[in-house]
Amino acid sequence: MSETTLNANPATPGFTFDKGPAAITAVLFVLVGIAISQAVDLKQAVLYGLGGLLGIALYHASFGFTGGWRRFSVEKRGRALRAQLLMIGVAAAAFIPLLALGNPFGGSVVGAVAPVGMSVLIGAFLFGLGMQLGGGCGSGTLFTVGGGSARMLVTLVFFIIGAVIGTAHLPMWLELPSLPPMSLGREYGIGGGLAVTFGGLALVALLTVFVEKRAHGGLEVVSTAPREGLARFIHGPWPMIWTGLLLAGLNVATLLIAGHPWSITFGFGLWGAKIAQVMGIPVETWEFWNWAGPARALGNSVLQDNTSVMNFGIVIGAAFAAALAGKFAPKVSVPLASLIAAAIGGLLMGYGARLAFGCNIGAFFSGIASGSVHGWLWFVLAFAGSWIGIALRPVFGMDGFRK
Amino acid sequence: MSEKNTLLFGAVFLAATGAVALDHYSHTANIPAVANPAPAKLPAAGSNPCAANPCAANPCSANPCGVNPCAANPCGAGYNPCGANPCGAGYNPCAASPCSANPCAAYNPCAAGNPCSPSSPCGGFNPCGVRSVNPCAAAPCSANPCAAANPCAAGNPCAAYNPCGASPYAVSPCAASPCAPAASNPCAASNPCAAYNPCGAGNPCAAY
Numbered sequence: 087m088s089e090t091t092l093n094a095n096p097a098t099p100g101f102t103f104d105k106g107p108a109a110i111t112a113v114l115f116v117l118v119g120i121a122i123s124q125a126v127d128l129k130q131a132v133l134y135g136l137g138g139l140l141g142i143a144l145y146h147a148s149f150g151f152t153g154g155w156r157r158f159s160v161e162k163r164g165r166a167l168r169a170q171l172l173m174i175g176v177a178a179a180a181f182i183p184l185l186a187l188g189n190p191f192g193g194s195v196v197g198a199v200a201p202v203g204m205s206v207l208i209g210a211f212l213f214g215l216g217m218q219l220g221g222g223c224g225s226g227t228l229f230t231v232g233g234g235s236a237r238m239l240v241t242l243v244f245f246i247i248g249a250v251i252g253t254a255h256l257p258m259w260l261e262l263p264s265l266p267p268m269s270l271g272r273e274y275g276i277g278g279g280l281a282v283t284f285g286g287l288a289l290v291a292l293l294t295v296f297v298e299k300r301a302h303g304g305l306e307v308v309s310t311a312p313r314e315g316l317a318r319f320i321h322g323p324w325p326m327i328w329t330g331l332l333l334a335g336l337n338v339a340t341l342l343i344a345g346h347p348w349s350i351t352f353g354f355g356l357w358g359a360k361i362a363q364v365m366g367i368p369v370e371t372w373e374f375w376n377w378a379g380p381a382r383a384l385g386n387s388v389l390q391d392n393t394s395v396m397n398f399g400i401v402i403g404a405a406f407a408a409a410l411a412g413k414f415a416p417k418v419s420v421p422l423a424s425l426i427a428a429a430i431g432g433l434l435m436g437y438g439a440r441l442a443f444g445c446n447i448g449a450f451f452s453g454i455a456s457g458s459v460h461g462w463l464w465f466v467l468a469f470a471g472s473w474i475g476i477a478l479r480p481v482f483g484m485d486g487f488r489k
Numbered sequence: 490m491s492e493k494n495t496l497l498f499g500a501v502f503l504a505a506t507g508a509v510a511l512d513h514y515s516h517t518a519n520i521p522a523v524a525n526p527a528p529a530k531l532p533a534a535g536s537n538p539c540a541a542n543p544c545a546a547n548p549c550s551a552n553p554c555g556v557n558p559c560a561a562n563p564c565g566a567g568y569n570p571c572g573a574n575p576c577g578a579g580y581n582p583c584a585a586s587p588c589s590a591n592p593c594a595a596y597n598p599c600a601a602g603n604p605c606s607p608s609s610p611c612g613g614f615n616p617c618g619v620r621s622v623n624p625c626a627a628a629p630c631s632a633n634p635c636a637a638a639n640p641c642a643a644g645n646p647c648a649a650y651n652p653c654g655a656s657p658y659a660v661s662p663c664a665a666s667p668c669a670p671a672a673s674n675p676c677a678a679s680n681p682c683a684a685y686n687p688c689g690a691g692n693p694c695a696a697y
Binding site: 125234236239360361385386387388389398 | 494497498501508509512513516517
């Protein structure tokens with residue numbers, strides 16, 4: 087639920103949609119998929135298709151992290167946060183055994199497991215702060231851009247800039263103290279890893295229940311959807327819990343097909359580095375871009391980068407969903423202060439995601455689901471940063487702790 | 490949908506499409522429009538990192554190099570642990586930066602607990618065993634046929650048993666079936682995997 091998330095509860099339950107944008111985005115989605123399959127291979131096109139499904143699901147459920155965290159922090163309502171925790175738990179139930187036993191369909195799989203150190207601490211805090219100013223997290227930025235939010239275009243541009251700057255500084259940050267990557271599945275075995283992960287997620291969920299009941303006397307009652315059946319499926323809004331389960335399934339599919347979990351922000355850094363090269367900035371001499379994986383990505387076509395094609399799919403998929411919902415591109419004019427917040431937020435998120443080995447998807451969702459300790463650390467620090475970000479929002483004319 | 494927004498997003502879409510097409514064309518047509526010299530830490534362009542692979546001649550079907558464990562690795566071809574062994578003394582991609590800096594962290598062969606580490610309890614993990622998956626994967630010992638009686642584990646009743654030596658025993662605790670004859674011992678001299686015995690001192694894969 088990013089700030090620019092478009093109202094998922096239309097006033098009338100009718101079934102109208104933006105026919106022009108829907109047709110254009112549908113044709114576009116297919117054409118891009120064919121182009122990727124021709125330019126790279128079928129597997130890459132399938133990953134793009136997964137991205138498209140992710141975009142549709144994210145948009146139709148307004149499934150973002152920023153709004154959910156802010157709602158819990160400000161209103162003490164934890165429904166969205168619990169949906170996120172459930173999503174991560176379901177993904178972990180598949181990830182931890184798969185990472186331990188290997189891919190049943192052949193090929194290797196690797197989890198989102200990263201070192202636990204100062205760079206994660208600082209990066210996650212900056213990311214959390216930035217996502218409240220930027221109005222969306224990694225996935226939220228993509229699906230709201232797809233939905234036609236002009237403000238989030240600004241956030242995305244500065245997200246990319248921040249990610250590139252992060253690649254310049256990451257080696258320096260990694261000189262600071264750090265523990266090696268720690269995987270709960272590896273430390274405690276499959277059963278132990280699952281038990282610790284589920285236990286941790288359940289503990290946080292219980293905490294949100296406790297806080298919500300204490301503040302409101304009971305848990306939030308989900309309002310009835312304005313439409314049901316096929317109309318709701320096509321037009322939205324989708325139920326948050328089921329969408330979370332769908333997202334978990336799509337992340338597992340990503341792990342099996344790509345060999346690694348769903349991630350977003352590496353693509354932003356890559357796009358920015360390629361643009362920087364065109365502008366004459368020698369990013370290829372930077373240490374980060376000489377590490378094997380980044381060097382290969384920089385030297386290859388962007389269409390060969392799994393993360394990038396999935397990001398393309400998310401944007402176009404969300405655009406299609408927005409057109410079906412009849413809410414594509416709601417407005418252009420955005421207050422200057424809000425644009426400045428978007429720029430600062432984007433920069434902080436891009437920089438923070440690089441330092442923290444991922445965003446809300448790559449580090450929080452995929453990290454914890456992979457059993458990585460860095461995912462938990464990311465969660466705690468990003469939530470703290472988010473808290474500060476909410477407090478700073480009124481400076482830019484946005485709502486904060488006081489409405 | 491406003492006209493201004495249509496124009497804005499149309500322009501952004503066209504610019505993005507053009508940029509992606511240009512990038513793809515420049516990288517597939519070998520047009521040096523963008524200077525991107527080969528990274529210093531990667532093998533020379535065109536060289537097969539497995540060409541000098543000490544595992545190449547490995548007759549073991551479960552050769553970790555057989556199915557390149559790097560195939561789906563974000564570090565891919567340039568990070569083949571069999572080609573230029575990152576654990577070897579001569580080529581450590583982690584040397585220039587701490588291992589924690591490795592973006593391949595999840596697959597970092599330098600990470601703690603990894604089966605390649607000499608100090609790892611999995612250090613003696615036989616890559617010629619039944620496992621067909623990356624020995625550096627998470628919890629590689631979980632599927633290790635020797636896991637139940639890991640001869641490398643401290644305090645293990647098998648600890649004193651040297652699976653690499655001339656076995657004084659008729660059976661090997663490391664065999665897929667502990668009761669199998671010694672001939673199936675992956676460390677036995679007659680074993681086709683003997684040349685790849687990771688426990689052997691002279692084995693080129695010993696450091697892997």
